[in-house]
Amino acid sequence: MTDWIRWSGTHQEDTMADFTPEQMRRMHDFAEQLSELAEHQEDQWKVQSTDGQISLTMMSPTAPHGLNVVRLRRQIEAQTPEVMALNDTNMGDPVTGLTKVPDLMVIAEEDTDDTARVVNSRDVLMVVEVVSRTNSLTDIRDKLHDYPRMGVPLYVVVDPRKDKKTATVHSDPSDGPDGLRYRKKVPYAFGDTAIAGRWTLDTSSLKSYPADW
Secondary structure, three states: OEEEEEEEOOOOOOOHHHOOHHHHHHHHHHHHHHHHHHHOOOOOEEEEEEOOEEEEEEOOOOHHHHHHHHHHHHHHHHHOOOEEEEOOOOEEOOOOOOEEOOOEEEEEHHHOOOOOOOEEHHHEEEEEEEOOOOOHHHHHHHHHHHOOOOOOOOEEEEEOOOOOOEEEEEEEEEOOOOOOEEEEEEEEEEOEEEEEOOEEEEHHHOOOOOOOO
């Protein structure tokens, strides 16, 4: 993905905990306005927020990235026909005001609302992100910090970069001295069968990025 832009509403050291409910609502509303504007553009954009900042990213997914998302989606839906695995769909949290557009989010079909502008993150069963070769920190740092606060119980990070080739399952979100964080982390190498909650993910079909990238 390319053309990454970020607007900040606080100093870098500030967090969402410093925001009043009114400030959180205003940031959420502004992110929604940007998302609506992005829908009418010729190019595809992701609008996401983290800790008082809104990022706007032009989507230009590569073939390996797209193939990995599709192969994981097919596995998830084949194992649990009662769920839907949605890709590149707006997800928002009414509690924190955070907004994301995951590569893949899993939700029970009975919890989907085809009239809503965004999926409620509190209804999401699992999120899967395939790391971008140009903006890896968004998935590895920012979203790892935000998803437990948004009520997402399982977060799988697939890293196809040539020096990584891993799938890491983060689970058991709970409070601690460092705040609400995932307390369990299980790494898998490409080729392993990853266990993520009720799902088993065969990573042998995942594609790594070309060696010359």
